[in-house]
Amino acid sequence: MLVLTRKIGEAIQIGERVQVKVVDIKGGQVRLGIEAPEETRIYREEIYRKVMRENQLAMNWEMGDVRSLTEHFENQGKE
């Protein structure tokens, strides 16, 4: 991993089109300003990973669970 030291107001340039600037540093938090092409998707890493992990969980399901859910509905409808 490349590690660089930057001060407030300084930036790093990634390739020709992406720039990440340190906007502010306060109480252990760093505010970053990012300039990138419109089509670049930028996410907070933990949120991106959370969605990815849920996608993986969502792919594992049993037809039996779906059937019992459907029956659950059907029975409710009859009562």
Next chain:
Amino acid sequence: MKIATTRFGELEIEESRIIHMPDGIIGFEEKRFVILNPEKMPFCWFQAVDNPDMAFVVIDPTVFVPEYQVRLTREEYDRLEVRPDREVLVLALVTMAPDPGKITANLQGPIVLNPESMLARQIVLEDGNYGTRHPLFAKGEQRQARVNGTAKNQAMRKVAAQFDSALQSHAAL
């Protein structure tokens, strides 16, 4: 065209019903999907065309959370090729469980589909209003749950049928 699926066997699908996801579902490579509702159940499946094993249970989130909204950026509208004043379909991926009380929907990472262009994207919402594990059937008063369940069942069937007809009418164009 014929597609192979692990859970539903071999299916004949019109090419115009194939949904294209240029960026795929986050964490997966697959780019082409179809919405299936083979047994007229109150939800649909999002089946990968190129991977028989890959199918998600999907629902219309507004059936469960009426105020649910997805705000797209200009860029997202453009990338889905949404024409002005046209509507998009929003699907939520469901994480199933044997106990209905533990079934959740991912409201933070919905799939947005433009039925006109048949382009779709999974959007990650950063505003913190919705999570990835939203319980679909909240535990509450039994009677209330029963009423809700019945209404939801009907609403979901209607939505599943609407997805079907929306996609078919565009396929016919």
